[in-house]
Amino acid sequence: MWIYLAKRTSLAVVIVIIAISLLYSMILMVPGDPTAVILGPRSTPEMRDALRADMGLDRPAIVQVGSFILKVFQGDMGTDVFTNRPVSQIVFEQLPYTMILIFAGISWAIVLGIPLGCYSALNRNSFIDKLTGIFSVGTIAIPAFVIALYGLLLFAVQLQWLPAIGAGEEGDLVDQIKHLILPAFAIGLGWVGYLSRLVRASMLEVLGENHIRTARAFGLPEKLIVFRYALKLAILPTVALMGVGVGYLLSSSVFAEIVFARPGIGKLIYESVLTRNYPIIMGSVLITTIIFVLCTMMADIINAILDPRMRENL
Amino acid sequence: MFNKTNASEHPLNRRNFLKMSAAVAAAGICPILQPGVLWAAEGGILKIRDYSDIKSLDPSFFLSVPEENINACIYNKLIAFKPGRKWEWELQAAKSIQQVDPTHIAFELREGIMHSGGFGEMTAEDVKYSFERIADPANKSPNIDDWGPLEKVEVTGKYTGTIVFKSPFQPVWWTTLPYTTGNIISMKATEKVGGKYSTDPPSFNGPYMLKEWKPNQRTVLTRNPVWKGPKSYFDEIRIFPIDDEKTAEIALESGDVDFTRLSIPSLKNYTKTPPKGAKTEKFPSLYWLWMGMNQDNEVLKDKRIRKAVQMALDRKTIVEAAYFGFAEVANGNVPAGLLGHRKKTTLPDKPDYEGAKKLLTEAGYPNGLDLTLEVLNKSTFNTIAQVIQAVLSPAGIRVQINIHDSGAFWVLGSEKDSDRWKSIQLIVGRFSGVPDPSYYTRWHLSSQVGIWNWERFSNDEYDKLDKIALGETDQEKRAAMYVRMQELLEESGCVTFITNEVIPVAYRDDIKPAFRPDGTPLLRNFSKI
Numbered sequence: 065m066w067i068y069l070a071k072r073t074s075l076a077v078v079i080v081i082i083a084i085s086l087l088y089s090m091i092l093m094v095p096g097d098p099t100a101v102i103l104g105p106r107s108t109p110e111m112r113d114a115l116r117a118d119m120g121l122d123r124p125a126i127v128q129v130g131s132f133i134l135k136v137f138q139g140d141m142g143t144d145v146f147t148n149r150p151v152s153q154i155v156f157e158q159l160p161y162t163m164i165l166i167f168a169g170i171s172w173a174i175v176l177g178i179p180l181g182c183y184s185a186l187n188r189n190s191f192i193d194k195l196t197g198i199f200s201v202g203t204i205a206i207p208a209f210v211i212a213l214y215g216l217l218l219f220a221v222q223l224q225w226l227p228a229i230g231a232g233e234e235g236d237l238v239d240q241i242k243h244l245i246l247p248a249f250a251i252g253l254g255w256v257g258y259l260s261r262l263v264r265a266s267m268l269e270v271l272g273e274n275h276i277r278t279a280r281a282f283g284l285p286e287k288l289i290v291f292r293y294a295l296k297l298a299i300l301p302t303v304a305l306m307g308v309g310v311g312y313l314l315s316s317s318v319f320a321e322i323v324f325a326r327p328g329i330g331k332l333i334y335e336s337v338l339t340r341n342y343p344i345i346m347g348s349v350l351i352t353t354i355i356f357v358l359c360t361m362m363a364d365i366i367n368a369i370l371d372p373r374m375r376e377n378l
Numbered sequence: 379m380f381n382k383t384n385a386s387e388h389p390l391n392r393r394n395f396l397k398m399s400a401a402v403a404a405a406g407i408c409p410i411l412q413p414g415v416l417w418a419a420e421g422g423i424l425k426i427r428d429y430s431d432i433k434s435l436d437p438s439f440f441l442s443v444p445e446e447n448i449n450a451c452i453y454n455k456l457i458a459f460k461p462g463r464k465w466e467w468e469l470q471a472a473k474s475i476q477q478v479d480p481t482h483i484a485f486e487l488r489e490g491i492m493h494s495g496g497f498g499e500m501t502a503e504d505v506k507y508s509f510e511r512i513a514d515p516a517n518k519s520p521n522i523d524d525w526g527p528l529e530k531v532e533v534t535g536k537y538t539g540t541i542v543f544k545s546p547f548q549p550v551w552w553t554t555l556p557y558t559t560g561n562i563i564s565m566k567a568t569e570k571v572g573g574k575y576s577t578d579p580p581s582f583n584g585p586y587m588l589k590e591w592k593p594n595q596r597t598v599l600t601r602n603p604v605w606k607g608p609k610s611y612f613d614e615i616r617i618f619p620i621d622d623e624k625t626a627e628i629a630l631e632s633g634d635v636d637f638t639r640l641s642i643p644s645l646k647n648y649t650k651t652p653p654k655g656a657k658t659e660k661f662p663s664l665y666w667l668w669m670g671m672n673q674d675n676e677v678l679k680d681k682r683i684r685k686a687v688q689m690a691l692d693r694k695t696i697v698e699a700a701y702f703g704f705a706e707v708a709n710g711n712v713p714a715g716l717l718g719h720r721k722k723t724t725l726p727d728k729p730d731y732e733g734a735k736k737l738l739t740e741a742g743y744p745n746g747l748d749l750t751l752e753v754l755n756k757s758t759f760n761t762i763a764q765v766i767q768a769v770l771s772p773a774g775i776r777v778q779i780n781i782h783d784s785g786a787f788w789v790l791g792s793e794k795d796s797d798r799w800k801s802i803q804l805i806v807g808r809f810s811g812v813p814d815p816s817y818y819t820r821w822h823l824s825s826q827v828g829i830w831n832w833e834r835f836s837n838d839e840y841d842k843l844d845k846i847a848l849g850e851t852d853q854e855k856r857a858a859m860y861v862r863m864q865e866l867l868e869e870s871g872c873v874t875f876i877t878n879e880v881i882p883v884a885y886r887d888d889i890k891p892a893f894r895p896d897g898t899p900l901l902r903n904f905s906k907i
C-alpha cells in the first residue's frame with residue numbers, strides 16, 4: 065500500500081507541473097496585450113512597457129513558465145498587478161467559499177442520489193424506478209445555469225424565501241446557509257441524476273454476482289446483503305466518479321459564483337481572465353489543479369482500500 | 379449675476395467666474411460644514427450594485443468608475459458635480475474658487491474638514507500634494523493627462539492656494555476638479571504608508587469611511603466619525619460587484635440591492651412590465667460610438683471610397699437594432715448637454731446607395747468592394763457590426779467582420795505593438811467620456827496617430843483648434859471650435875458618428891437617488907422617500 069501511495073503521489077506532482085506548464089503556455093498564446101486591458105484605453109505605450117516589465121512579460125515564455133514554477137516551490141505565487149496583494153492571500157481568501165459550495169452541492173447529491181439509485185435497483189422496472197429514471201435523465205439534461213436562473217426567479221424574486229446574491233453575513237451561520245441553498249441546489253442537481261443512474265447500474269450488476277447469490281442461499285437478511293455486501297462494491301465506480309466530479313464542480317462553480325454573485329475561486333478566475341491578470345489566473349489555476357489532482361488521488365486511494373486488486377493497476 | 383443653473387452652458391470666463399465664486403461663497407449655497415442641514419429621517423443601509431470590484435482607491439491610480447463612486451464618498455474635492463439633469467458643479471471642500479487668469483486658479487478651503495486617523499485638518503498642503511503627485515510623471519499615474527499642463531500648486535496660506543498651469547487648461551473645471559483626480563487626500567497619511575496605496579486608504583475626509591472590503595464580495599462604507607459636515611442619509615453603504623446584468627436585475631427585484639444599472643434589452647422589457655417595487659430611468663450617456671475608417675489603408679486612402687461608405691451607412695437602422703430605439707443617432711462625438719455638442723450633420727438622413735455606387739465606380743470599383751470590420755466581442759458591438767454588414771450590402775460593399783477580445787482589440791491600431799494597423803479598414807469604436815469636449819476630440823489629433831487614432835486622421839486645422847480651445851475661456855467661441863473639429867472629422871470620411879448611447883438605471887421605489895446627468899450615482903446624496 066505504501067509503494068502504491070508513493071507512486072500515486074509522484075504521479076500527482078508530475079501531473080500538476082505538466083498542467084501548469086500547459087496552462088501558462090496557453091495563456092501566453094492568447095493574442096493581445098494584457099497591459100492594454102489592465103491599464104485601459106488611456107494608457108500610453110510607455111506605461112504599458114513599464115507594466116510589461118513589472119509583470120515579467122518581456123522575458124521569453126519558457127523563462128516565464130520556469131520562473132513561475134520555481135517561485136511556487138519557494139511558496140511565492142506572485143503579486144496581484146492591481147492591488148499589489150500577494151496572490152496566495154487573494155486565492156486563499158476565495159477558496160473556502162468555493163470549497164463549501166462544492167461540498168454542499170456534492171453532499172446533497174450523494175444524500176439523494178445514492179438512495180435513489182439503490183431503491184431503483186432493488187425495485188427494478190417498478191413505477192418509482194421509471195419515475196426516478198425520467199427524473200435522473202431530466203436533471204442531467206437541464207443545464208445548471210437554467211436551474212440557477214429559474215431557482216432565482218422562483219425562490220428569490222417570486223417567493224422571496226431565499227436571498228439572490230452574496231455569501232451571507234460573516235458569523236451568521238443561518239444567513240450563510242440561506243445563501244448557500246440555491247447555488248448548491250443548482251450545481252448539485254445534475255449530480256443527483258448521475259449518481260442515481262450509476263448506483264442503480266452498479267447495484268444491478270453486483271446483485272447478479274455469485275457471492276450475492278451465495279449470501280442469499282445462506283439465508284442472510286436482504287438488508288444486510290444490500291448494504292454490507294452489494295453496496296460496498298457498487299459504490300466503487302461512484303467513488304472514482306466523485307474524484308473527477310470535483311473537477312466538474314469546480315468548473316460549475318464558475319457560473320454559480322457569477323449568477324449568484326458569490327465570492328469564490330471560479331469568479332476570481334473568470335474576472336482575472338477578462339482583465340488578463342496573469343498572476344491571479346496562474347495562482348488560482350494552480351490551486352484548483354492541485355485540488356483536482358488530490359481529489360482524483362484520494363478517490364484512487366479509497367478505491368484501492370476498498371478493492372485491493374486496484375493497487376496492482378498503477 | 380452668473381446663473382448657476384446654467385453653469386455648463388454659460389461661459390466660465392474670468393469675469394463671470396469671479397462673480398460666481400463670490401456669490402457662492404457669500405450666499406453659502408453649498409453648506410458643507412453647516413451642521414444644521416440634516417435629513418428628516420436617516421439611517422439604514424443602502425445596497426448598491428456596481429459592475430466591477432475596486433482595484434485602487436488611490437485617486438492617482440484610478441482605473442474604473444466604481445472606484446470613483448466610492449472615492450466620492452470617502453474624500454472631498456474642491457468642487458463636485460451637482461446632482462441633476464444638467465451638468466453643473468458646486469463647491470465642496472472649497473469655500474471659494476476662482477480663475478484669476480487663464481493659467482491660475484485660486485482657491486480657499488473650508489475650515490474644519492478633518493482627516494480620519496488623527497491626521498489633522500485638511501490644508502492647502504494636502505491639495506498641493508494630491509494634485510501634484512498625479513501630474514508628476516515620476517509617479518506613473520495613468521491619469522496624468524487629467525491635470526494637463528499643471529505646473530504646480532502654490533500654497534499661499536493654511537487654507538489658500540493657487541493652481542498654476544503652464545498654459546491655459548479649461549477642461550480642469552469639468553474633467554479634473556470635480557472628478558476622481560480632483561479628490562483630496564491626506565499628505566501625512568499617504569506619506570506614512572510610503573506615498574502610495576491601493577484598496578486600503580490610510581485616511582478618509584468624506585462623510586463615509588471604508589469599513590470593509592471583501593474582494594469579489596462587497597465593499598462596505600460606514601459613517602466617518604470625524605466628518606463634521608451635513609450627514610448623509612444612510613448609516614452604511616454596501617456596494618456589491620456584480621458583473622452579470624441579469625443577476626443584478628434579479629437582485630434588484632428580490633430586494634437584495636436598491637440600485638443597479640440595467641442592460642438595454644432589460645430596459646425594453648421593464649418599459650413593458652416595470653420591475654416589482656422598483657422604478658427605471660434612462661440618462662444620456664457620455665460614451666460615444668463611431669465607425670472609423672483607416673485612411674492610410676491601401677483601399678481606403680481614396681477619400682471617395684470613405685465617403686461612399688459614409689453615404690451608404692444607415693445610422694438610424696444601426697441604432698434602432700442595437701439599442702431598441704432607446705438611443706439617439708449622434709451627429710458628433712460630444713454628447714448633448716455638453717459644450718460643443720454638434721446638432722446637425724452633413725450626411726444624408728437616409729442611405730444614398732446610388733450616390734455611394736457612383737463614388738465607388740469613380741474610384742475604380744464598379745462591382746463594389748470587400749472590406750473588413752474590426753469589433754470588440756461584446757453583444758452590442760456584434761449586433762452593430764452585423765447591421766453595418768447588412769446596410770452596406772445594397773451599395774455593393776461586402777463586409778467581413780473580425781471579432782476580437784479586449785486584449786487583442788485595444789492594441790489593433792497601436793504602431794508600437796504590431797504592424798496590424800496597416801491592414802485595419804473599418805472599426806467600430808467606443809470610448810467613454812467626461813463632461814468636457816476636449817476629452818472627445820483629443821483622440822484624433824495627429825499626435826495620436828498610431829496610438830489611439832486608428833483612423834490615422836491628421837489635419838492641421840484640427841490640431842490647431844484643439845490647442846486654442848483648451849485655453850479659450852469664452853465658452854461660445856470654445857463650443858464653436860469643437861463643433862468645427864467634429865465637422866472636420868466627419869468631412870474626412872474617417873469617422874462616422876453613430877450614437878452617444880443611453881444609460882438605463884433602476885432603483886427600489888422607496889429610494890430617492892441622486893445622479894449626475896449621465897446616470898452615474900452620487901451615493902453620498904442618496905436618501906429615502
